[in-house]
Structures are given as C-alpha cells and as structure tokens.
Amino acid sequence: MPLLEKASRQREAGEGMPPAPTQGSVTTVPEKSRAERRASFDVADFPMPTGREEDWRFTPMDRIGTLLRDTPSGAHLAVDTELPPGVTLTSIPSARARALGVPAPQDRAAVLAFAHTDHSGGVMHLQIPADTVIADPVRIRLVGSHSERVWGHLVISVGAHSNVTIVVSHEGTARLSEMVSTLVGDGAQCTLVSLQEWSSDTIHAAQHDVVVGRDASVRHVAVTLGGQVVRMSTNITYAGPGGSVEAFGVYFADAGQHLEHRLFVDHNAPHCQSHVEYKGALQGDSAHTVWVGDVLIRASAEGTQTYELNRNLLLTDGARADSVPNLEIETGQILGAGHASATGRFDDEQLFYLQARGIPEGEARRLVVRGFFADIINRIPVAELQGHLMQAVERELAGAGLAEVGTPDEPTLTATLTPTSDPRTADR
Amino acid sequence: MTVLEIRDLHVSVDVPATGGGEAEGPKEILRGVDLTVRSGETHAIMGPNGSGKSTLAYSIAGHPKYHVTSGTVTLDGEDLLAMSVDERARAGLFLAMQYPVEVPGVTVSNFLRTAKTAMDGQAPKLRTWVKEFRAAMDALKMDPAFAERNVNEGFSGGEKKRHEVLQLEMLRPKIALLDETDSGLDVDALRVVSEGVNRAKEADDLGILLITHYTRILRYIRPDFVHVFVDGRIVEQGGPELADQLEAHGYDRFLAPA
Ligand SMILES: Nc1ncnc2c1ncn2[C@@H]1O[C@H](COP(=O)(O)OP(=O)(O)O)[C@@H](O)[C@H]1O
Ligand SMILES: [Mg+2]
Numbered sequence: 001m002p003l004l005e006k007a008s009r010q011r012e013a014g015e016g017m018p019p020a021p022t023q024g025s026v027t028t029v030p031e032k033s034r035a036e037r038r039a040s041f042d043v044a045d046f047p048m049p050t051g052r053e054e055d056w057r058f059t060p061m062d063r064i065g066t067l068l069r070d071t072p073s074g075a076h077l078a079v080d081t082e083l084p085p086g087v088t089l090t091s092i093p094s095a096r097a098r099a100l101g102v103p104a105p106q107d108r109a110a111v112l113a114f115a116h117t118d119h120s121g122g123v124m125h126l127q128i129p130a131d132t133v134i135a136d137p138v139r140i141r142l143v144g145s146h147s148e149r150v151w152g153h154l155v156i157s158v159g160a161h162s163n164v165t166i167v168v169s170h171e172g173t174a175r176l177s178e179m180v181s182t183l184v185g186d187g188a189q190c191t192l193v194s195l196q197e198w199s200s201d202t203i204h205a206a207q208h209d210v211v212v213g214r215d216a217s218v219r220h221v222a223v224t225l226g227g228q229v230v231r232m233s234t235n236i237t238y239a240g241p242g243g244s245v246e247a248f249g250v251y252f253a254d255a256g257q258h259l260e261h262r263l264f265v266d267h268n269a270p271h272c273q274s275h276v277e278y279k280g281a282l283q284g285d286s287a288h289t290v291w292v293g294d295v296l297i298r299a300s301a302e303g304t305q306t307y308e309l310n311r312n313l314l315l316t317d318g319a320r321a322d323s324v325p326n327l328e329i330e331t332g333q334i335l336g337a338g339h340a341s342a343t344g345r346f347d348d349e350q351l352f353y354l355q356a357r358g359i360p361e362g363e364a365r366r367l368v369v370r371g372f373f374a375d376i377i378n379r380i381p382v383a384e385l386q387g388h389l390m391q392a393v394e395r396e397l398a399g400a401g402l403a404e405v406g407t408p409d410e411p412t413l414t415a416t417l418t419p420t421s422d423p424r425t426a427d428r
Numbered sequence: 429m430t431v432l433e434i435r436d437l438h439v440s441v442d443v444p445a446t447g448g449g450e451a452e453g454p455k456e457i458l459r460g461v462d463l464t465v466r467s468g469e470t471h472a473i474m475g476p477n478g479s480g481k482s483t484l485a486y487s488i489a490g491h492p493k494y495h496v497t498s499g500t501v502t503l504d505g506e507d508l509l510a511m512s513v514d515e516r517a518r519a520g521l522f523l524a525m526q527y528p529v530e531v532p533g534v535t536v537s538n539f540l541r542t543a544k545t546a547m548d549g550q551a552p553k554l555r556t557w558v559k560e561f562r563a564a565m566d567a568l569k570m571d572p573a574f575a576e577r578n579v580n581e582g583f584s585g586g587e588k589k590r591h592e593v594l595q596l597e598m599l600r601p602k603i604a605l606l607d608e609t610d611s612g613l614d615v616d617a618l619r620v621v622s623e624g625v626n627r628a629k630e631a632d633d634l635g636i637l638l639i640t641h642y643t644r645i646l647r648y649i650r651p652d653f654v655h656v657f658v659d660g661r662i663v664e665q666g667g668p669e670l671a672d673q674l675e676a677h678g679y680d681r682f683l684a685p686a
Contacts, residue, residue: 348492353529353579355513356489356522357543357595364514367542371533371578 033328034264034294039104043070043115046108055107055233058290058322060258063229066149067109067177067205072119075148077174079124082139086129087164089140091122097155100125102181102209103235109205110233113177116151123153126166130159130185137165137382144174144202152178156192160185160213165381169195170204171226177205182220186213186240191381192220197392198227200257206232212272214240221380222249222278224259225392233262238269247276248376249291250389252396253319255284262292263308267301276308279376281369281396282319290322293339302333312343313372315365315397369397430467430504430520430602430635432488437461437499439480439487454495457483459660461499463637465603470629470636472646472671475657476679481639482526484657485607489523490516503603518547520602524592524609526639531579536591537561539579540598547599564597567627569620585612593624603635604628610645622648643675658682 037055038045048068051061081089094117105111117123128134144150158164168180184190198204204227212218224230236245251259265274280289291310312321325339346368354364370390377389439458457480465471475481487494488501490513501508503519511519531539540561545551565572568590580588589609596604606625610618622645628634638649646654646668654670655662656679663682664670 347529349529350531352491352513353525353531354539354543356517356525357539357599358514358517358546359543360514360546361512363542363546367534367539368531371531374533 034296034326035266035298035328037106037264039106040111041098041104041114043108043111046105046111049108055262058260058292059231060229063258064109064203064205064231066175066203068112069149070112070115071149072116073149073151074120075146075150076120076152077142077144077150077170077172077176080139080141080143082136084134084136084138086132087134087138088127090125090127092125092155094118094123094153097123097125097153097181100155100157101183101211102155102179103211103237105179106207106233106235107205109177109231110179110207113151113153113179113205113207117153120151123155126154126156128156128158128162128164128166128188128190131161132159132163134162134164137167137385140166140168142168142170144170144172144176144198147173147175147201150174150176152176154178154180156180156182158182158184158188158190158216161187163189165191165193167193167195167382167385169197171197171199173199173201175203178207180206180208182208182210182218184211184213184216184218186215188213188216190216190218192218193380193382193385194220194222194232196222196224196227196230196232198230200226200228200254202227202230204230204232206230208232208234210234210236210245212236212238212243212245215242217244219246219248219379219381221376222247222251222261223389224249224251224261225396227257227259229258229260231258231260231262233264235264235266236274237266238272241269241271243269244273245275246379247274247278248379249278249280250373250376250393251278251280251289252393253280253282253284253287253289254396254399255287258288258290260290260292262290262294264294265296265306265308267295267297267304267306270301271303272301273304274306274308276306277376278310279312279373280310280321281313281315281372281393282321283315283397285318287319288322289320290324291341292324292326294326295328295337295339297327297329297331297334297337299330302331303335304331304337305335306337308339310341311372313369314343314345315369366394366397369393431502432463432465432521432603432635432637433500433502434461434463434484434488435500437484437487437501438497439483439494440497441483441493441495454497456497457494457660458487461661463655463662465635465637467602467633467635468629469653470638470649470651471653471655472651473637473639473655473657473662474641474643474671474674476683477641479657480660481657482607483660485523485526485605485637485639488516488605489513489521514546517601522596522599522601522604524589524596524604524606526607526611528580528583528588528592530581532581534579535576536579537575540595543595543599561598564594568594568597568624570594586614586617589613589617589621590624593621593628596628597624597631600628600632601634602632603637605637605639607639608641609638610640610642618645619648625649643671646671656682
C-alpha cells in the first residue's frame with residue numbers, strides 16, 4: 001500500500017514573522033471535512049464573512065470587501081479574442097449557464113458574480129466543438145481600465161474528444177469577481193491557462209471550476225504576477241472515471257501584494273488522477289502568498305492517484321508564505337496519495353557556485369529563480385507564452401533591484417538564458 | 429606567467445549555535461598559510477580530514493562563510509580578497525568543489541554557456557562552442573544527454589566530479605584549486621578525471637593546487653611540490669617523494685601527540 005496520509009493542517013511562514021491576526025486557531029470556525037463546505041447559487045446562503053472562517057482566514061478582508069458587497073454593476077472588462085475556426089464565444093443568460101451544469105459558487109464573491117452577470121452583459125460562453133483538434137491556442141484577453149466593480153462569468157464547454165489550449169489573460173486595473181466554469185467532455189484533452197498580470201491596484205477574486213469528463217485529461221495553469229489582492233479558488237471534480245488533471249501554478253509576490261491560491265480536488269470518481277504543483281517567489285516588505293491545497297478522496301474513488309506540491313522561495317526578509325496542504329482519504333483502495341510543502345530562503349550555496357564560475361551575482365540570482373520556475377513554465381504548451389512568462393519573472397526580479405548587473409534584456413546574456421536552453425534555438 | 433600568492437593567511441568561521449545555546453563565536457581554522465603557485469606548477473596539498481584544506485580553497489575563492497582575519501592573497505599582484513566571488517573567477521581562478529551544489533531547473537548546457545559568456549565578456553560563437561562542448565564531454569566519457577540535465581541534480585559522485593572537470597576544461601582558468609576531485613571515484617573515473625586535468629594543464633599552462641586526502645591521484649597527476657597540511661598550516665614541504673613517505677607512514681608523525 002503506497003503512502004497513506006491523513007495530513008493535519010500545517011503552515012509555514014517566513015522566519016521571524018508574527019502570525020497573521022486572522023490566523024488564530026481559537027477563532028477559526030472549525031470544519032470537519034472539506035466536503036462540508038457550502039456550495040449554492042443562492043446569495044442568501046453566503047452571509048458576509050467575518051474573516052475568521054476557514055476559507056477567509058488568510059485573506060485581507062478590508063481590501064477584498066468591495067467584492068463582497070451585494071450591489072449590481074453594469075461595468076465590464078474589455079474583451080479581446082483570438083478564436084480559431086470552429087470555436088465560438090457567445091453571451092448567454094446565467095440560467096442557461098446553470099442548466100449547462102456549472103458547479104455552484106462556493107463563497108460570497110463567487111455567488112455575487114453568478115447573481116449579477118446578467119446585468120453586466122451576461123455569461124460568456126466559449127464552445128470548443130467535439131472531435132476536433134484545435135491547433136492554435138484560443139485566447140481571451142480581459143482588460144480592465146477602471147475601478148468600478150465588475151461581476152463576470154466565463155463558461156467553457158470543451159467538446160468530447162477534442163484537443164485544445166485556452167489562454168485567458170487578465171490585465172489592467174479592475175475590481176473583479178469572476179467565475180470560470182470549465183466543463184470538459186469525455187476523452188477531451190484540454191489545457192487552460194489563466195494569467196493574472198494585473199496592474200498593482202487591482203482586486204480580483206476568482207472561482208475556477210473544472211469538471212473533468214470520463215477519461216478526459218486536463219491541465220489547468222494559474223499564473224499570478226500582478227494585482228494588489230488576487231484570490232483564486234480552483235475546484236476540480238470528475239464527471240466519470242478515468243479522468244486526469246494537472247493543476248500547475250506560478251506566482252510572484254512583491255511588496256504589498258497578497259496572492260492567494262486555493263485548490264480543491266474532489267476525487268469523487270474511481271480511477272482518476274490529480275497532480276497539483278504550485279511554485280511561488282516572494283520579495284519585498286509584506287509580500288504575502290497563500291497556498292491551500294485540499295484533496296479529498298471519497299469512499300467511491302478507488303484507484304485514485306494524487307500528489308500535491310507547493311514550494312515557495314523567499315527572496316527577501318519581510319515576505320511571508322503560508323502553505324497548507326490537506327489530504328483527506330475515505331477509502332484505502334487507492335494507488336497513491338502524497339503531498340509536500342516547502343518554503344525556503346534563497347540558497348547562498350547555489351549563488352556561490354554560480355559566481356565561482358564567473359557569473360555576476362544579479363545574473364546568478366536570475367538563473368536560480370528562472371530555474372525554480374522553469375519546470376512548471378516549460379510544461380505550458382505554448383512556446384511564446386513560456387518566453388513571455390520567463391521575461392515577466394525577470395521583470396519581477398528586476399523590480400526589487402535584485403538584478404545587480406545589466407537589465408534583463410542585456411544583449412550579450414539573453415541568449416544564454418532561454419528556458420529551453422537548447423543552443424540551436426537559443427542563439428538565433 | 430600567472431602567480432597566485434598566499435601570505436600568512438588566517439581565516440576563521442562563525443560557529444553557529446547548537447542545541448539552542450549561545451553562538452560560540454569565531455573559530456580560527458587557518459593559522460598562517462604561505463604558498464605560491466605559478467603557471468605550469470602542480471602543488472599537492474595533503475592532510476588529514478578537518479585540517480582546513482577546504483577552508484583554504486573556499487577562502488581563496490571567496491566563500492562568504494569564511495572570514496580572512498589577516499594575511500593576503502594576490503593573483504598577479506592583484507588583491508583577490510578585495511574582489512567578489514565572480515570577479516575572482518573572471519580574474520582566472522577556478523575552484524573544483526569537493527561537494528558541488530545542485531541548481532534545480534538550470535541545465536548543464538545553459539549553465540556552462542552562461543558562465544563562458546561571463547568569463548569572456550561575450551557569448552561564444554555557437555558553432556565552435558557546441559563542437560568544443562561535445563568534444564570535452566566525449567573526452568570525459570560523459571553521455572551527451574548529460575547536457576540537458578539540471579546542474580548536479582541527481583548526479584552520482586563520479587558524475588559531479590566529471591562535471592567539475594568539464595567546467596575546468598571549458599572555462600580555461602589560469603589557476604585551478606581542485607578540492608578532493610579524486611574522492612569518491614573508482615579507478616576508471618579517477619583516470620578519466622585526471623586526464624581531463626592534465627589536458628587543461630597542457631592547453632593553458634595551468635597552475636594547479638591539488639587538494640587530496642589520498643596519494644592515489646598523484647599517480648595520474650604528478651605534483652611538482654607536495655605540502656603537508658595539518659591543523660590549519662603547512663607543516664612540511666617537499667617534492668613528489670614526500671607523497672611516497674606519506675603513503676608509507678601516514679600523517680601520524682605530523683600530528684601533535686594526543
Ligand atoms: N562553516 C563552518 N562552520 C564551522 N566549522 C567549520 C566550518 N567549515 C569548516 N569548519 C571546521 O573547520 C575545520 C576544517 O574543515 P575543512 O576545511 O573542511 O577541512 P578539510 O577540508 O581539511 O577536511 C574542521 O574542524 C571543520 O569542522
Ligand atoms: Mg575538505
């Protein structure tokens with residue numbers, strides 16, 4: 001019998017940091033099982049949270065409060081799309097979205113987004129036809145330009161046995177609560193990348209749901225670099241046996257940023273797999289990241305294989321990473337279940353080794369941080385996006401003045417820094 | 429002609445607190461080292477475990493853990509101790525480490541090209557670089573797939589040492605400090621690694637400071653000078669015959685009576 005764990009909640013934080021005031025275990029509302037968490041389409045089921053609830057205890061309530069007030073808004077983000085032939089994007093009423101089988105909202109921000117999208121242009125419905133290979137990525141670019149509250153909902157229907165990569169990017173200034181409901185048909189192969197590259201004043205709450213069809217395989221990638229507060233909850237459920245999910249994430253928090261990623265993989269069907277891997281870097285005063293990885297293996301889910309990993313790299317003092325893996329197992333008939341979580345400081349021995357080969361300190365730091373993220377970024381199946389993200393990571397690094405020598409695009413050195421490191425493509 | 433000159437070098441480390449107690453404060457490890465290494469010369473430094481051999485190597489290379497409390501280290505008259513770690517490397521110093529460090533996510537080929545670019549101040553010409561790189565790996569009996577593995581990650585002891593010598597051959601320093609490059613190698617690997625060092629020496633008239641605990645590597649890399657290192661100092665110097673004596677009698681006669 002492979003590793004069987006009933007892991008207790010644990011947290012790790014930057015050394016010497018006081019615990020967050022909302023974190024005390026005495027005031028936290030207890031929860032026996034992740035399965036008990038409320039899910040409903042009715043706003044009344046989600047009273048205003050106090051910040052002491054299990055799912056809100058890390059979130060800065062004062063800053064996210066604007067997305068918890070029950071006020072309709074006609075505002076929306078600018079939408080820019082690249083839709084390959086056969087792919088359609090239409091607007092549908094929320095009642096229709098619900099009839100399609102989107103999972104219910106799981107917190108107040110999400111239920112308000114669901115309740116109010118009809119007033120702000122309706123639900124966006126992206127449809128990928130069945131039995132089709134869509135070679136080019138589908139792109140949806142959402143751009144905010146004001147601080148009015150926006151309620152948004154994107155439903156993605158991925159046809160059975162199709163093969164598609166979808167990139168949803170978020171930029172600009174916004175106060176956005178968003179639901180993204182991805183319904184993946186049987187046997188489909190789907191990659192969904194959600195990029196959060198907001199301006200530094202944006203507040204963003206998101207609930208991503210992925211319903212994995214029988215024998216479907218899904219890769220869900222969250223990349224969060226920008227925004228003042230980003231809180232993204234990703235819930236994965238299986239509509240039949242044989243589904244396989246990879247949920248990857250990359251985040252980089254600077255001074256004052258709060259980036260929170262919550263995952264819930266609900267192994268509710270037999271013979272399914274999940275692999276969760278999130279990596280984050282933090283730098284600057286009061287940079288705060290939260291990663292919560294809940295995995296529930298229900299009694300019916302025999303033959304489950306699951307693994308989750310979260311690693312955080314503290315680049316400076318004063319940053320804080322909370323990491324909470326949680327594995328609940330209700331059946332012994334599984335193939336394997338494990339988790340790992342580690343938060344560490346920048347490794348001076350790595351730096352010494354690279355510098356001892358003549359590589360200047362700033363350059364060495366960039367290499368190490370790129371290396372830290374590379375194994376995740378390299379698994380995003382859009383080459384130009386890989387390059388884009390590596391550059392974005394470099395800009396983040398440069399932002400804190402860590403890049404000591406040269407700028408990220410210093411001409412003589414960029415060629416050696418391509419993530420793939422293939423000399424044939426690196427030197428062109 | 430390059431000269432590395434070490435004069436009356438004293439080095440201490442901060443001994444960290446153990447078991448929740450007070451930090452012990454600085455501990456002196458090197459207690460007055462004098463040594464001169466010139467181009468083309470091979471100096472073997474031999475001494476028991478814990479005598480401070482790695483401390484000497486790290487101090488010259490500039491590891492931040494080691495504090496030079498007095499003495500000088502110069503390379504062709506330039507003050508090495510005033511330079512950063514990478515400046516020392518670019519000045520022509522190379523340290524093959526006893527315990528090379530893993531760098532996750534950074535491939536050997538990316539690492540080496542970045543290092544070469546930094547050393548030369550410009551990116552190497554792609555075609556010649558790839559050719560040289562392949563040839564060097566081949567000579568060290570390294571699988572080409574090695575180039576795409578992450579630096580030292582999951583390497584065996586022998587692979588780590590080959591990788592150090594690969595860097596030595598590609599980066600072409602003037603003076604190389606080899607810290608127990610022979611330890612953990614079987615006889616075949618020892619020969620391959622030694623041949624690499626000898627190639628580097630021939631190609632660039634390299635000056636070598638060869639730190640070792642055992643005499644067996646001296647059968648492949650002939651030293652011009654042998655220094656016996658005990659308790660943070662050189663206690664005896666001689667030619668290759670000194671190594672033979674050590675082989676026959678061990679370090680016992682150099683150790684202070686208990
Ligand atoms: N970072 C360190 N902190 C504390 N003690 C150290 C440190 N590095 C070395 N030492 C001590 O210094 C002495 C010499 O170590 P080292 O230079 O590694 O010896 P060698 O390489 O000859 O085996 C040993 O007693 C070792 O325990
Ligand atoms: Mg040693």
